[in-house]
Amino acid sequence: MQFELLEKTFPTTRYQGSKLRFANWIWSEIKNLKFHSVLDAFGGTASIAYKLKKQGKKVTYNDILKFNWYIGKALIENDKTILTNEDVDAILSKKPRVKYPTFIQDSFIDTYYTNEENIWLDMVVYNISKIKNEYKKAIAYFALFQSCLAKRPYNLFHRKNLYIRLSDVDRSFGNKVTWDKPFVKHFCKFVEEANNAVFSNGEANKSLNHDAMELDLDYDLVYVDTPYISDDGGGTDYLEFYHFLEGLVNYNNWYELIDHNSKHKKMQKRDNPWCDNTRIEKSFNDLFNKFKSSIIVVSYRSDGYPAIEVLENILKKYKNNVKTSIYSSHKYALSKRTSQEVIIIGY
Template sequence: MREINLPVTRYYGSKRKLVGRIWSEIENLDLAFDSVLDLFGGTAIFSYYAKVMGKKVIYNDIFSFNTAIGRKLIQQTSNDLSYEEALALLQPNPDYLYKKIIQENFRNIYFTDAENEQIDIFIQNANELKDENKRLSAYYILFQSCIIKRPYNLFHRNNLNMRLNYNGGNFGNKKTWERSFEELFERFLKELDEFTFDNGRDNLAVNFNALDCQETADLIYIDPPYFSSSRNHTTYHAKYHFLEGLANYDKIIDHINHAKNNKEITINKSDHFEKSATFLADLERIVRRYNDSIIVISYRNNGIPSVQSINDLLVLCRPDRRVHTLDLGLYGYALNKGNQFNSEFLIIGTNNII
């Protein structure tokens, strides 16, 4: 398996540790494909790997903040934002009347008062950048910094107190949580300088619900939300709603759920692939749409619906194709390292296996 240096992702369920093995299993089947559609793109790890491997890549994600990351890493080929320019975005322009949406609505929820003020100023300054390359770089470093400063790297709880009052134990990284935006921006700009590149292909990043995406490719990679059989399901929207709000800053005020303690921002909240009862029906719509493409579905063994149910669905939709179900072995997610029964499966349907 080829060693490829990948961006560090902090996204729940990221396949960063597995993407090399996933790619190797696809290659082992001698599949012929030149283009890839990553339908649930997330942190863009699979898309990025495919880009490194010289494929034409189409990244898709329902969330605006993820799509901004996808456009930066997949569609664009360089980082033009300097560290000095990034620091300048933290400074208020005396001729601009700034909104205080984060300061006034999210006090004591996710970040400190001083950090909330910095976020308000930075995102509004970034939105004024005319250069798309620099604007997307600014979004990237802000989103990554906000994630890394959060306990669990998530936003579904108003647990700033956990960060501020943490005094050691089995969980947490107090030193990272308390790093300044200035320090983190330098770190993530270095990542962009390292990981943005041109693979010679006309790559694309789009922003659609997976059911509405009309893009196509030789290989469709599907890494859908996962429903655990052992606990209540927390949607990806709930986990990252704050970042989706920042990506749609001017709409936040009209979409705050004040009934929730964490004041969830409801922008782009969707039931598609977020309800186990309708999951298989949604998946069937996608599989039938891409009848001429290789289908690769990544899923876990202890989810609802089961791996067998997804396998049976692919057989039903593709009766003239061969379906391979591959167990990639045990895998401990960052928030569930003690669960030794987790296993990742690939379910692949194709008509050109040699």
């Protein structure tokens, strides 16, 4: 069992703000605290939830975006289901007598992918939506999201910029080989990565899809990794960056969710205080108050807004002990960067 656990690896990810490379460090900072049940309230790629699952904790993953919820289902809640070669073949093949929908090929012409790729996406997303087993479906969506990200310049959907991928010019960035690799190849690789990550730690782990402020359960420890706001006030709006993936899991009502005035057909904005520097302090206060009976662990950056001292002071209102650690590594020490990864622990 132990050997099997060690062999399991978290898939590669291109998601903005993933804490994957800090997961071992975060674990080393919290491992001596007494806790068993844990909530990863802003779960994203699930990199921290996965680390905690590996350490034998009872993990609840949560994210406000539905596509991320599927990632939590595939990697955290799921403890044994994988996609077989037959499953993959079924997802990738055009079924006779099915009249496939055409939403992506009609709506996203010259936007993110080529026509041929859009036709493939319409077919695959329809085939995935018909999978009955929820964990197989979650792995298939996971592989589709990662494939979509891999083929995008900047790995984002913030602009209509297919031309960057297609134009034949010298580039100082990006990876044309990866962009041009067929969807099918990316998809199969990511299915394998997800399959390799599936394991049971003997606990009933869960994936949820709520606003973090609406979660009402008790946890020994709550891990908080909110969208980052830089010190000049710019916030990271994850729906803005990844609306296309959110569309894939809302395929049947995608049209109604789109802001049709936007050139790149993003989704209509949803109010989110975590992306607003005028409301973020209050949001931290409300969140810490809400989870004051739990150990609270916050990831932030030293150049973020609010400043670390401000976050510490808010946390001190609810916790007797507040401890801050800064990530340091050889690489960081040598570089000139001033922004550092920080965790603040209230217990």
